[in-house]
Amino acid sequence: MAISAERKISEVPGPRGLPVVGSALDLLRDILGTTLEGQRRYGDVVRYVAGPPGPMRVIAYGIAHPDGVQHVLAGGANHYAKQDAAYREIRALVGDGLLTSEGEIWKRQKRLIQPLFTHSRVADYVGMMSEESADLVARWGELRKNDGTVDLHSEMTRFSLRVVCRALFGTDVDRIIPVLRDNVPFLSKKAFTRSLAPIHVPSRWPTPGNRRVKRAVSEVYGVVDDLIASRRASPGPARDLMSLLLAAQDPEGGLGLSDKEVRDQALIFLLAGHETTATSLTFTLHLLGLHPEIQQRVRDEAAQVLGGRLPDTADTRHLAYTTMAVKEAMRLYPAVYAIPRLVVQTDELGGFTIPAGSVAVVGPWVTHRHLEFWEDPERFDPERFTPEEEKARHRYAYFPFGGGPRACIGQYFSMLETIVMTAVVIRAYEFSTPPGPVKLFTGITLRPNQPMPCRVAPLG
Numbered sequence: 468m469a470i471s472a473e474r475k476i477s478e479v480p481g482p483r484g485l486p487v488v489g490s491a492l493d494l495l496r497d498i499l500g501t502t503l504e505g506q507r508r509y510g511d512v513v514r515y516v517a518g519p520p521g522p523m524r525v526i527a528y529g530i531a532h533p534d535g536v537q538h539v540l541a542g543g544a545n546h547y548a549k550q551d552a553a554y555r556e557i558r559a560l561v562g563d564g565l566l567t568s569e570g571e572i573w574k575r576q577k578r579l580i581q582p583l584f585t586h587s588r589v590a591d592y593v594g595m596m597s598e599e600s601a602d603l604v605a606r607w608g609e610l611r612k613n614d615g616t617v618d619l620h621s622e623m624t625r626f627s628l629r630v631v632c633r634a635l636f637g638t639d640v641d642r643i644i645p646v647l648r649d650n651v652p653f654l655s656k657k658a659f660t661r662s663l664a665p666i667h668v669p670s671r672w673p674t675p676g677n678r679r680v681k682r683a684v685s686e687v688y689g690v691v692d693d694l695i696a697s698r699r700a701s702p703g704p705a706r707d708l709m710s711l712l713l714a715a716q717d718p719e720g721g722l723g724l725s726d727k728e729v730r731d732q733a734l735i736f737l738l739a740g741h742e743t744t745a746t747s748l749t750f751t752l753h754l755l756g757l758h759p760e761i762q763q764r765v766r767d768e769a770a771q772v773l774g775g776r777l778p779d780t781a782d783t784r785h786l787a788y789t790t791m792a793v794k795e796a797m798r799l800y801p802a803v804y805a806i807p808r809l810v811v812q813t814d815e816l817g818g819f820t821i822p823a824g825s826v827a828v829v830g831p832w833v834t835h836r837h838l839e840f841w842e843d844p845e846r847f848d849p850e851r852f853t854p855e856e857e858k859a860r861h862r863y864a865y866f867p868f869g870g871g872p873r874a875c876i877g878q879y880f881s882m883l884e885t886i887v888m889t890a891v892v893i894r895a896y897e898f899s900t901p902p903g904p905v906k907l908f909t910g911i912t913l914r915p916n917q918p919m920p921c922r923v924a925p926l927g
């Protein structure tokens with residue numbers, strides 16, 4: 468990072484914001500715009516002050532340069548921990564699963580769970596993803612309103628919940644989906660709003676909000692616990708993730724996961740894999756709907772690779788242009804737009820001191836628009852992801868799935884899901900999206916904050 472090595476913490480540039488509350492309101496109102504402008508104006512390490520002086524004040528450092536991102540995610544692991552407010556709240560709601568745990572507990576979970584997400588294991592789900600995509604094609608045939616529109620985001624949210632639930636629970640999917648459909652997004656939203664709240668009502672107080680959370684948690688726990696109990700009672704040959712979690716054995720010591728641990732992991736997969744993938748799917752189709760020529764290239768590739776078949780795993784490797792388009796959609800709309808870490812040991816970054824107790828935030832939204840690495844960054848251009856371009860670019864100029872030891876375990880799963888769905892629906896329909904800005908909601912994940920109408924016109 469091109470920053471002098473002698474600077475001190477007081478010199479880290481950043482907006483002063485308003486008296487007393489600093490940048491809190493700007494960040495709450497528009498975190499994407501505020502942090503992007505912060506990077507453009509102040510550089511690759513930007514200091515934000517949010518909240519009144521005292522224990523409620525948060526000092527956050529936005530780290531935008533890929534070198535800094537790499538350092539936080541992959542290099543300086545001892546200095547950064549998942550103990551910031553957002554991760555604390557997720558942990559309070561869904562426990563210590565792979566996403567939230569740390570230290571020895573995380574290492575053990577990772578040893579147990581990693582084998583469930585190898586490429587060959589995940590490839591087992593491609594048939595199911597293809598089936599669900601074909602169902603979507605049929606569903607849109609009936610669902611389209613008179614003018615031929617569907618709401619992409621609600622359709623993709625439904626689709627990704629079905630896919631992640633089928634992967635997790637196999638044939639029990641129809642029993643469990645109604646319970647999860649409302650409760651999982653509610654819990655995810657709750658974790659986010661609680662992480663921002665300046666004053667915390669203890670969760671044991673019987674306020675209406677706390678009661679609703681308790682009810683949602685017990686409904687979700689109830690249905691997952693029932694399923695675990697029935698699988699333990701009669702273990703079958705099922706290949707779904709739940710069965711694999713129940714059978715997993717630690718290579719060091721041979722112990723498996725307890726029922727509670729299996730439940731926590733399952734909930735983490737739902738929380739981490741449902742809304743995120745829905746956002747990727749939505750924006751992939753939305754952007755293709757805005758760019759008819761790119762859309763046609765994706766369609767031509769699907770026709771050439773698949774003919775009239777549904778994709779299998781081998782096909783997905785040949786859908787190269789489709790993959791490039793999906794990656795580019797995730798550059799522009801990274802579902803995880805910011806990744807926070809509590810600084811647990813004072814660190815040096817880009818010549819600045821980043822003090823213990825502050826929060827370091829690396830943000831795909833900002834780095835994916837960094838002018839040093841992306842020309843005309845707002846333009847949708849899948850050509851940015853040719854193998855040559857990818858090879859020439861800094862590894863951490865693009866990190867929709869995070870990086871380092873805590874990188875997303877579900878990235879191959881969600882890429883396959885998005886590629887398969889796109890290839891199947893694009894052969895059946897022509898998509899057109901109305902132009903204009905999209906209002907975004909920035910909770911724990913990024914998603915549209917408005918309906919996403921898209922005209923789907925049957926082809927041939």
Ligand code: HEM
Pocket residue numbers: 565566567577631735736737739740741743744747801802803806807866867868869870872873874875876877878880881
């Ligand atoms: C487009 C879809 C997805 C995106 C953008 C995404 C993004 C991310 C990111 C950025 C991280 C790192 C978080 C951090 O470092 O603090 C992460 C971690 C994780 N993701 Fe995903 N994810 C997606 C889909 C999935 C799916 C489908 C699953 C599971 C079925 C999943 C499970 C996880 C888990 C368990 C972790 C924690 C890994 C660890 O800490 O060892 N994700 N994800």
